[in-house]
Amino acid sequence: DAGVIQSPRHEVTEMGQEVTLRCKPISGHNSLFWYRQTMMRGLELLIYFNNNVPIDDSGMPEDRFSAKMPNASFSTLKIQPSEPRDSAVYFCASIKAGGSTDTQYFGPGTRLTVL
Amino acid sequence: ELKVEQNPLFLSMQEGKNYTIYCNYSTTSDRLYWYRQDPGKSLESLFVLLSNGAVKQEGRLMASLDTKARLSTLHITAAVHDLSATYFCAVEAGGFKTIFGAGTRLFVKA
Secondary structure, three states: OOOOEEEOOEEEEOOOOOEEEEEEOOOOOOEEEEEEEEOOOEEEEEEEEEOOEEEEOOOOOOOOEEEEEEEOOEEEEEEOOOOHHHOEEEEEEEEOOOOOOOOOEEOOOEEEEEO | OOOEEEEOOEEEEEOOOOEEEEEEEOOOOOOEEEEEEOOOOOEEEEEEEOOOOOEEEEOOEEEEEEOOOOEEEEEEOOOOHHHOEEEEEEEEEEOOEEEEOOOEEEEEEO
């Protein structure tokens, strides 16, 4: 299996621009998570989906952030408009819920820099 | 709200020594994870602990869980340089929502 795939791996943009991060979970996994990692705040859960339905978006920082999962094999995290404080590494993770040894598998991350 | 605290946050140790990383959490949970992250890399799952008294071992790492004390430990035996990384514990808050600790940055000196 290819693992969780994220694109792009690096993104540099200017303040005010729209940014779209993409994630392909592991085939057969039914839950997907978006995290943000910064030195100051550590690893924060932004939103997670179960069977393509958003379950908890309480970690989404503000209305500038939105996430979608139109099907089981694709999710996007969009920031519009972007701000310098959004600079971070964004991870996508997936899990096949229901087993006793469930664990989240993380993608390689997208390093976002907003100038 | 579930809070997860790790200590120490930074650990520098000599090769061959033993040490323990602690993870405390504030409310009852059914599941606890340990992850490893190398600099500039993603997170890699190490252990999943599901029940009180659970103990798992992989190589020089051993993780345990005491749900009554809301405490998990990650014990390192005879550390080697390759174990240098950041170690995170994460606790499930319900429905697979997972709260991560701040991480313990481990540096093993040769």
